[in-house]
Amino acid sequence: MAASTIEPEIVSGTPTPDGHHHRRGDGISRLLHARPKLRLTALLTLPLAWLGVLYIGSLVLLFVTAFWTTDTFTSKVIPAFTLENFVEILTVPAYQLTALRTIGIAFAVTALCAVVALPLGLYMAKVASPTVRAVLAIGITLPLWAGYLVKVFSWRITFMNGGPLDWLLAPLGMTGPGYGTPALIVTLAYLWFPYMAVPVYSAFRQIPDNLFDASSDLGAKAWATVRTVAIPLLKPAFIAGSIFTFSLSLGDYIAAQFVGGKTQVIGTVIASNINLNPPLAAAFGTVPIVVVVLYLFLARKSGALKQL
Amino acid sequence: MQATASAAASAASAPETSDPSGRPAIAMRNVVKTFGEFAAVKGLDLDIRRGEFFSLLGPSGSGKTTVLRMVAGFELPTSGRIELAGRDVTRRAPFERNVNTVFQDYALFPHLSVAQNVEYGLKLRKTPRAERRRLVNEALEMIRLPHVADRLPSQLSGGQRQRVALARALVLRPQVLLLDEPLGALDKQLREQMQVELKQIQRTVGITFVFVTHDQEEALTLSDRVAVFNEGVVEQVGTPEDLYERPGTRFVASFLGSTNLVEGDLARQLTGSTGLLSIRPERIQVRNLNDSSPDADHVSSLEAVIEEIVYTGPATRYVARTDGGQTLIVQEQNDSRASGAGRGDRVRLQWPSRFNYTV
Incomplete structure (x- = not known):
């Protein structure tokens, strides 16, 4: 800018006697500053409404519906209190089995994620060069960026009879497992892996290198160090990750429909009852909620949540 | 059991200051270590005698810590040879060397109690439980901290952590104890007190101590002999008196005290x-x-x-x-x-x- 140009001084608002300039909007700021309660209300109204009405409200509605019943002929929901739905899901073997199977699958998915996250986290945090680390970090979080349906569909293609997996295993004289529980576990583990890998990796980075040196110095071989130093120190990260992998696996039903074959999980049973018998679906829907609450309670008792 | 200091002394019995075979506790021959383009250690020849309190003294970046880490086995030399009591350990893993380390920031396992930290190496050696307990108690007595056995490292003061780290390494009765600026994080008064204690413990157990420091006063006070490092080279090796009264190079003369x-x-x-x-x-x-x-x-x-x-x-x-x-x-x-x-x-x-x- 030419030195001769004289810029007019930009003044917004009116100068106050003490020489400070006030911009528009300062009036509101001053008002809020003087009234802490008003400030709090302004801050929290929207999120609280969202949480209260949409989130908890809908769960309460679900819970209430679980005590209603359906007209068997018209499939119309009748709002009359009954415990029948809960009795049914707790006593009919098919429901019991489905619930147990779903919990088992959720545990298997969690275990698979943890077993893969441990060496990967170790490599990324302690061995890899910064470039390799960045590439792997992108690789791990990649599943979060693609659409859910696309990912599940890609696994459906992978496990297809005569599909890529069969083709890969053919030279070894083996075939893929096809659609079913193993395929479902692998698919779910792929979907939720980032939620386990990220906390485990960042916890690994926080373990000072010299703890590994010290362990080795005191006579521990690599696996002993992993077992006695790394895993105990990573426990909070594993538990934090498992909360996601476990609860997300518990609630999923699309993956089961795509790659689960005949495998029924809580989600698929609820989905098939949503139109036929909403109160029963609602009652079954409380099962994963109760299980997750129980899981969170146990996690809390272990003290891991404090470090989240 | 009587006073633990004497128990520790009897365990190590007569310190082997003069090995009949004449082999040094540590012998380094033409050891070179480069990190990429940077030569951290440039052709080091050094003998450290048995039972000696030996200091590696130098400014930061002079290569002294790298030498210590190569003796411990955390770094492999680019070339050259390292012997412990005559045995070639150049390419051996840390757990294959009868050498233990006290780390600069102690490196205590945060999830284990003080007693479990001290017990860690004994457990790996499959020492029987009763023996383990006895040795841990003895080690904690030696550092005068038997009352903190069940505490976590986070509940200890800096000086206490330092002593626990010392006990954890010494309980294994290594041939050589490596100390990487162990007093660096302590305040002046505590540091001086720990210097006296370190010296006493070293005399009691009779183990060769290799002590890395950038503090010339500390090196002169504690050591039987000192190697002065500068830019990856040993400028001079000698007793504190040698170095102070008869500095061999300009660097040694100006680095030790003022001149x-x-x-x-x-x-x-x-x-x-x-x-x-x-x-x-x-x-x-x-x-x-x-x-x-x-x-x-x-x-x-x-x-x-x-x-x-x-x-x-x-x-x-x-x-x-x-x-x-x-x-x-x-x-x-x-x-x-x-x-x-x-x-x-x-x-x-x-x-x-x-x-x-x-x-």
Whole structure:
């Protein structure tokens, strides 16, 4: 800018006697500053409404519906209190089995994620060069960026009879497992892996290198160090990750429909009852909620949540 | 069981200061370590004797910690050979060496109690449980911390953690104990107390200590011998007295304590040769100009003007400038013989000629 140009001084608002300039909007700021309660209300109204009405409200509605019943002929929901739905899901073997199977699958998915996250986290945090680390970090979080349906569909293609997996295993004289529980576990583990890998990796980075040196110095071989130093120190990260992998696996039903074959999980049973018998679906829907609450309670008792 | 210090002493029995076979505790032959382009250690030859308190002294980046880490097995030398008591361990893993380390920031396992930390190495050696308990108790007695056995490291003070780290390493009775600036994180008073304790423990257990430090005073106080490192090379190895009184290089002379380095014409005037000369400030006396000296034959003497006076409690430091423009530091004890010279005074500086040390 030419030195001769004289810029007019930009003044917004009116100068106050003490020489400070006030911009528009300062009036509101001053008002809020003087009234802490008003400030709090302004801050929290929207999120609280969202949480209260949409989130908890809908769960309460679900819970209430679980005590209603359906007209068997018209499939119309009748709002009359009954415990029948809960009795049914707790006593009919098919429901019991489905619930147990779903919990088992959720545990298997969690275990698979943890077993893969441990060496990967170790490599990324302690061995890899910064470039390799960045590439792997992108690789791990990649599943979060693609659409859910696309990912599940890609696994459906992978496990297809005569599909890529069969083709890969053919030279070894083996075939893929096809659609079913193993395929479902692998698919779910792929979907939720980032939620386990990220906390485990960042916890690994926080373990000072010299703890590994010290362990080795005191006579521990690599696996002993992993077992006695790394895993105990990573426990909070594993538990934090498992909360996601476990609860997300518990609630999923699309993956089961795509790659689960005949495998029924809580989600698929609820989905098939949503139109036929909403109160029963609602009652079954409380099962994963109760299980997750129980899981969170146990996690809390272990003290891991404090470090989240 | 009686006093643990003696128990520890009996366990190690007579410290093997002189190995009959004559093999040093550690022998390094032409050891080189490079990190990419950077040469951290450039062809090191060093023997450390059994039972010796040996310090690796140098500024940061001089290669001393790298040497320690190669002895421990955390780093592999780029070339060269490292022997422990005659056994080649150059390519051995840390858990295959009878050497233990006290780390700079202690590296205690945060999820294990003090007792479990100390027990860690014994467990790996499959020491029976009862024996383990006895050794752990003994080690905790030795560091005078038996009452913190069940605490977590996070509940200890810095000095306590330091001692637990020492106990954890010593409980394994290594051939050599490596200490990587173990007192660096402690405040001055605690550090001085720990120096005394370290020395006592070393004398009691009779294990070879290799101590890395950048603190020259600490190295001089503690060590039987010191290797002075500079830019990946050992400048000089010797007893603290050797290094202080007879520095071999300019670096050693200036790194250990403060000194006056004189060369050229002034050096010729004092010794007849222009070579580099080191004169310690505390050797020089400040005298009145008309004070005649009794044994002028053996005394070096110069006239100078006092430029600055710094009072430091037990001593006073003078900065004096000769007519030739050379600055000399003089340290005078504040006792009855103090000169009481003032700023701007013209004085005679004198010292016995034998303290003119040609580097």
